[in-house]
Structures are given as structure tokens and as C-alpha cells.
Amino acid sequence: MAQKFAYYPGCVAEFSSKELNATTKALAPMLDIELLPMPAATCCGAGDIAEAKPNLYLTLNVRILSQAEEMGADVMTICNVCTLNLRRANKIVKDDPRILEAVNEELIKAGARPYEGTREVTHLLWFLATEEGLSLLEKQGPKGLNGLRVAPYYGCQLLRPSSVMGFEDPDRPQSLERLIRALGGEVADYEAKSRCCGFPIILAREAVALKESHVALSQARDAGADCMVTPCPLCHLAMDAYQSKAEAANDAEYNMPVLHLPQLIGMALGMDQSILQFKRHMVSMDNVVEIVGA
Amino acid sequence: MPQTTFDIFRYQPDFADESYRQSYALDHEPELTILDAVLRLQNEQDGTLAVRYSCRSAICGSCACRVNGKTVLACMTQVEDVKKEFGSDTVQVDPIGNFAPIKDLVVDMDPFWEKFKSVKPFLVPDGPAPEKERIVSKEAMQKIYNESKCILCAACYSECNSFAADEEFVGPAAFVWGYRFAGDERDGQRKARAKLYSGQHGVWDCTRCMYCNERCPKGVDPRDAIEKLGGIAFNEGISWADSGARHAKAFLISVRTGGKLNETLLVPFTAPIQSQMDMPFALRMLRKGKAPSPIPHRVKKRSEVNKLMKNVKETI
Ligand code: SF4
Ligand code: SF4
């Protein structure tokens, strides 16, 4: 029987990065998981609401967790930032029953369902990088990535702070590497894979942000990567959509195609271009498609 | 008796322009900190090896360094734990990152102290002094307890991604002290502090890489302090002064009007000037369907969200 998750794609995957949402939804049945929609879930606030209105951030996120509880499923995300924000809220209320009580009081006053603190929040990557996930992939008999050299790019918030995230060692993450190899790709390793892409400040402080993305993009290029893969649509925007700006700002050239994690898996499983929607990327994916023979 | 090879960063500007690495073998008892190991090497094998330390008990904050790439306090880190964690009998020791080395493991901390001073890390009470002391409740002190634990070791700057990209970024520990006083109910400079911390290179320049929270040996969580300073800027009504704050505002308006982020609001709100000037980029985004519709994205049960937005009180 299919394993059910309360599916929280996050705002960016639903709007700017529609290709991520579409690919994830198409991937789910192939992996025998069912993604239940959460029509009443708001934005997690991406750290911005936490900054401006911390109590509101907490209440909004606990409301989302409570919806998953009502559905009887754990939450699955496809965005680093959503994962951190939901997990952080979950940890705060699970660690302190008095805070949970105060938040529930607000939820009840607003006519929302209170939260009992029984849910977990996971990311698609974490689900897939386990024995169980890898065997689900194997069952699909992937046609593989044909030795594509892939630079894993984690970004920050799926790894740190490890007291909230905790899936793997934030200094030596291996989940993306495991998946790349399982899918018949080669790992292009580089030091900056868990450094920041600069996205949180890309609008307010573009010059600083573009120096940050330069570090990972230039190192991935020097490691001989054909492309980069990321578990986060915000990283994707910074690395793909803003790549030309980073090139101009740093007087550099990367020519680095950037894939969303589900796209990499989809390609290895022979998913159709109409779902993968590489044409929505800013950096051309032609070379990657040619190598994989997709 | 365990034997460990220490692979240490050397920089001896009196003798060589370039840094180099040097290996030392040491037989030692199972209980030995990285700092004690370096001091033994200095005493027994190489008197030129330079390291900064004082208390040896994780209080003075002098001995932060990188061990196998991870920033730690040398005096708080056991050699055998590191070997076990990394599965190797060789341990690399380097100075902390983002500061210029002066000699071996000793870095130039002047920029750190300049940043620290720039936040006015002292109490500035309002009004005339009371006859006796200013009394603070336990609850009020609790709010700034975490920040009071900072020992100024600079471990949080070692991998700070915003500091790496912008040496003028005020940075984690300095803002810890900013909140230490902005959050102190005896302080009379809350609004002035919020303004001081909100400019260029300030709280809105933090890229949320979370390295500071990950590395702080005292559990201070500097990023959380920066977040609280952002909240104070909002509460003090200076949220429109900076594009970083307007970014946050766009999120709040999005949630109020629809429930999900309205990305169309984000750009003109955050960077109104750039967004006009950068039409070619905006047009490229548009062609790829990355400039989303201006219609708010409405979630179900919005009355719940609206009530929460109205009711929930902030206590920062
Ligand atoms: S973090 Fe992002 S993508 Fe995630 S919900 Fe929020 S705004 Fe949306
Ligand atoms: S940090 Fe302090 S405690 Fe550790 S040795 Fe250093 S100096 Fe001492």
C-alpha cells in the first residue's frame, strides 16, 4: 500500500518553480507514495515572518502541522526553508508543553484545530536517501544517468542547525551523493556544497548574495560538473535564475545547469520532458539531456 | 597509549611569506584536549608553534580554531572524540576562518573587536538614575539569558557566509550583544539601537546560513538574536527604512491577503529601484514563467489565518 504524506510543496514550488511541483507529483506514484494536498496550508513565512512576528510564525506553522495531524499523515516537503521552518516550530512546541498550550489557545480562538504534537516533518531527499527509499528507486529499474557528473548542492537550511534538522552530519552530508550514485551518476565533489546560495538576501542585498553563490558555482565548475542538483527551489532560483547575474558580478563563467532533485530522479527514470519542463530553466539543459540521452 | 598525528597550519611571517603545514606525532593519555595537545607540542617539540589561550576551561574565549575543518574551542574538544568522529588518527588544526592569520593559529582579532564596539555593547539607561539599583524581574532577564552566555570567542564568524562575502558585515556575535542590550528592559535605546543595527552591513545582511548557530560552543544561537533584532525593528516602526525589512513586510501582506507568498509583491517591495532598472532581467524571468501572477494565492479557511494575524501578540 502506498505510504501517505501530507504534501507541503511551499510557495516557490507552486508558483515560480512549477516544474519542481509537477515533477514531484509525477514521481510520487512511481515510488509508491501518495502526496495528499493541503489546501488550507499557508506559507511557512520562510524565516521572514519569524523575523518580523515570531509568535505569528509559530502559530501559522503549528496550524499547518495540525492539518497534517488531522489527515493522519506526516508532512513531506521539497524546500529546505519550509523544512527548517516547519521543523523548528514542531520542535519548539514539542519541547515545551506550555508553549504548545498557548499556541493552541490562539488556534482555537481563530476556529482552527489545535495540535497534539504527534507529527514529523521530512524532506523528499531524506525519505529517498534511506534504505527504504533507495530500494523503492531500485524497483523502478532506473535507466540511469549515464555517468553524468553531478555536483551535489545542499545549501544551508536542510543541514543547519543540526539540532533542528538532524538527518545527517551537516559538515559531511552524503544523502545527495548516495542518490546520485544510485541513479548511475558520478559525484563531482567540492567543498562549498553546504554553503549559502545567498537567496535570503538576493533582493535586499544583491551584491553580497551574488558573491556567495559564486563560491559554490565556481567550485562546482572547477570540479568538472556537468550540472548541479539541489533539494531546494530557493537555491535553484539563486543558482539558475540568477546565474547570469552572478557571472556578470564576479566576472566569471559557469555554464552550470541546475536541476531540482526530483528532476534528476525523473530523468534517471525516463520521465517525459513535458513533466520535467527544463525549458523553464534559465540555464540551458541541452548538454545534460544529451549526456543522459533522455 | 594512543598516538595521534597533528597536521597543523603554520604561518611564520618572520621566516617565510607563505603558510605551510607541519606534522607532529604525539603519544598521549586518552584524555587530552586539542589545546593541551598543541601546548604539549609547543613545550616538547617546537617552541615556535603559536596559539592563543588563557583559561583552558571554555570561559575566556581565546582558543577557537578549526579542527578537521570544523570551528571549535580547542580547550573543549577531546582529541580522541575527533579521531573517532572522523575515523582517522590524523587531526588537522587550523586557525579560525575569515580573519587574517598573524602567526600559526593566532589570527588578527581587531576587526572582530571593531564590530563588537560598533553595536554599543553596554547598557544605556533612560532618565535619571534611581536612588538604589535598577531592579529587573527574573522573566525579563530570562529573555536575554541566551545572549548573556557569549564568551566572544568569534567561532560564529569563522564560517559566517555573509561575513565571507562582505567584510563590513557586523556579524553574529556583535549582534548577540546588540540584542543583549536592546532586549534588556533597563536599556533606553531600543529604537536607536534598532536603527543602528538595520543599515547596510546590518541585521538584514545576514544570509541565514545558520553556521553561527551550528558552531557556537556556548549554545548562544546568534542567528536567533539577529532574528529578534529584526523583530524589534518592526515593533519600533522602522521596518520601512530598509529593503531587508520590506522583504519581510511583503511576506506578511501576502499571508494576510491570500495565505501564500505573493512573489509579485516581493521584488517591488524589497528593491523598488533595482526592479525598475533591471528590466532585461525581469523580462527574461517573465519569459520563463518565473514572474508570477499578481493575483494573491488564496488558501482555504482564510478566516482562521486572518484571525490569527489579528489576535496573535508579539512579546519580543
Ligand atoms: S519557504 Fe518558501 S517556499 Fe517555502 S513556503 Fe515558504 S515561501 Fe514558501
Ligand atoms: S577558550 Fe578559553 S577557554 Fe578555551 S582555552 Fe580558550 S581560552 Fe581558554
Ligand code: SF4
Ligand atoms: S556567539 Fe557563541 S560563537 Fe559567537 S562569540 Fe559568542 S560564544 Fe563565541
Ligand code: SF4
Ligand atoms: S546565519 Fe547570518 S550571522 Fe549567522 S553565520 Fe550565517 S550569515 Fe552569519
